[in-house]
Amino acid sequence: MISFSQVSKRFKGGQQALNNVSFTIESGEMVCVTGHSGAGKSTLLKLMAAIELPSNGTVLVANQNIGKLRPAAIPYLRRNLGLVFQDHKLLYERSVFDNTALPLLVQGVPRDEIGKRVRAALDKVGLLGFEKALPVTLSGGEQQRLCIARAIVSRPAVLLADEPTGNLDPEYARSIMDMFKSFHQVGVTVVIATHDETMLQYMGGRTLSLSHGVLQ
Amino acid sequence: MSWLLNHQRAFRLALLRLLQTPFATLFTLLVVGLALSLPSAMYVGLKNLNHWLGHLPISPEISVFTQTDDPAALRTLEQSIRGEAGVSAVRLIRREDALKTLAQQLNINDLVDGLARNPLPHTLVVTLGPDTPPDRYSQLQQKFAALPTVLAVQYDAALNQKLHALRQLVANAALGLGFLLAIAITAVVANTIRLQILTQRDEIEVSMLIGATDAYIRRPFMYFGLLQGLLGGLTALLLLAGFSWLTQPYLAEFTQSYGNTFIPQSLSLSEAIALPVCTAALASLSAHIAAMRHLHRMRPSL
Incomplete structure (x- = not known):
């Protein structure tokens, strides 16, 4: 599903985020990416979503070469990915429903279909009944769950989550991780970047460990 | 959809x-x-x-003076002028009317009455369309001057130009x-x-x-x-x-x-x-x- 082959990423300022990284994630696999902050976890995920392009090497996602993708093809690649961002990237003046519906609107899904799928996604993350609420009225954990609902609403084959349990207490973090586990169980490929050791142990599965941009 | x-x-x-x-x-x-x-x-x-x-009454016109007195010749002349591109109207001023107007305007009725014959020719007043360019006027002037029975052609070039x-x-x-x-x-x-x-x-x-x-x-x-x-x-x-x-x-x-x-x-x-x-x-x-x-x-x- 996702394959990195001798991938390096150097930013414009000369900072080396990834150095000669190679690995493969099979379809339906659940993988955690770990490492100290600044180790290149976020960059790794961004390369998968074509938010950044590799400086060297080949990144293949769903058989598409990220480095050689036409700009017009990028949106269609991203529609197969569910992204959970470290900073949530919610629209704060839009309701919970509208935030969740955004990926479906972008894909031109009809209105009644949107209603059904948004409610299903909100149900999965336990936010049913909050449709009309604004994100600011939600707690940090609820905002994270809203972000997850938006990521899964279009039923993507791959879920990429960057520090999904960042500032949450352990109890709450575990419930979030349980959600990812359940997505994995229904066949979704899940990639989670986290620096939280207890979460790594809780998740099980394969771990990719990064240190200063190098895979250990 | x-x-x-x-x-x-x-x-x-x-x-x-x-x-x-x-x-x-x-x-x-x-x-x-x-x-x-x-x-x-x-x-x-x-x-x-x-x-x-x-x-405007001052809209540029071309005056064509003719020596003929024959109604048929006048009609032919009028028709050939009307046939030119850009001509929007042709008006005939008969020599008798012209003399009468002249006499009135200059207040010389007595003098005119004393004339043995009318010295004025028949005149065809040609009006052109509003978008006619100035060089078309001079073109037409030359054309009209070459027509049979035409004595002279006159128009106010300066006004037209302005x-x-x-x-x-x-x-x-x-x-x-x-x-x-x-x-x-x-x-x-x-x-x-x-x-x-x-x-x-x-x-x-x-x-x-x-x-x-x-x-x-x-x-x-x-x-x-x-x-x-x-x-x-x-x-x-x-x-x-x-x-x-x-x-x-x-x-x-x-x-x-x-x-x-x-x-x-x-x-x-x-x-x-x-x-x-x-x-x-x-x-x-x-x-x-x-x-x-x-x-x-x-x-x-x-």
């Missing part, structure tokens, strides 16, 4: 954004409307000026002004689109991240521009209507002094439709380009 759905949603979103900021919208429409109403008013003025010049130059000046001024103001509209619309994009920055960024195509993101801005252009054009029509309503009494007074032969002209229906349609097209094009430029600049910052 999803194509139609996308456009419907984009249009609704654009309309919503316009209505969300009623004051900003109002001012933008006023700016676009004012920018448009100036060249439009100028255009209407030109139309009126042309119309008025066409009705009127033509005046019309050209107004037409070119309106065109130039229209061009400048088209640029102004483009700039106004592009600027509102730029501000729109800045305020929608988060939404655009998130949309890009979850798989929105450029066309999807651009579409509401294009409709935003289209609506601004359309409503701006309608505002211009309203301003123009108000302006002509205010000036109507003074114009009437002015035209009355010229014998009331002149009916003030306004925009025709097709012109009134063309104005908002053209501005809508111009504005949506400008919005499209502005959105494309700014979205392109936004991409690397993701």
Whole structure:
């Protein structure tokens, strides 16, 4: 599903985020990416979503070469990915429903279909009944769950989550991780970047460990 | 169907954004409307000026003097003059009438009565269409002079030249002004689109991240521009209507002094439709380009 082959990423300022990284994630696999902050976890995920392009090497996602993708093809690649961002990237003046519906609107899904799928996604993350609420009225954990609902609403084959349990207490973090586990169980490929050791142990599965941009 | 759905949603979103900021919208429409109403008013003025010049007794005419007295020959001459391109009317002044008018004007009735025979020829007064260029006059003068039985051909070249130059000046001024103001509209619309994009920055960024195509993101801005252009054009029509309503009494007074032969002209229906349609097209094009430029600049910052 996702394959990195001798991938390096150097930013414009000369900072080396990834150095000669190679690995493969099979379809339906659940993988955690770990490492100290600044180790290149976020960059790794961004390369998968074509938010950044590799400086060297080949990144293949769903058989598409990220480095050689036409700009017009990028949106269609991203529609197969569910992204959970470290900073949530919610629209704060839009309701919970509208935030969740955004990926479906972008894909031109009809209105009644949107209603059904948004409610299903909100149900999965336990936010049913909050449709009309604004994100600011939600707690940090609820905002994270809203972000997850938006990521899964279009039923993507791959879920990429960057520090999904960042500032949450352990109890709450575990419930979030349980959600990812359940997505994995229904066949979704899940990639989670986290620096939280207890979460790594809780998740099980394969771990990719990064240190200063190098895979250990 | 999803194509139609996308456009419907984009249009609704654009309309919503316009209505969300009623004051900003109002001012933008006023700016676009004012920018448009100036060249439009100028255009209407030109139309009126042309119309008025066409009705002036001093409108340039060519006088063709003929030596024949034979009605058939006169008719043939008149027909061959009428057949020339640009000729809009031919009027015959019979030599008897000409003498009578002359006698009255100069108050020399006694002198005229004493004449053994009428020394004046028959005259054909040729009026040309309002858009005839000055060199056509001299062309026709030569042509008419070569016709059989023609004694002489006369026309006021200087007056003709002046009127033509005046019309050209107004037409070119309106065109130039229209061009400048088209640029102004483009700039106004592009600027509102730029501000729109800045305020929608988060939404655009998130949309890009979850798989929105450029066309999807651009579409509401294009409709935003289209609506601004359309409503701006309608505002211009309203301003123009108000302006002509205010000036109507003074114009009437002015035209009355010229014998009331002149009916003030306004925009025709097709012109009134063309104005908002053209501005809508111009504005949506400008919005499209502005959105494309700014979205392109936004991409690397993701």
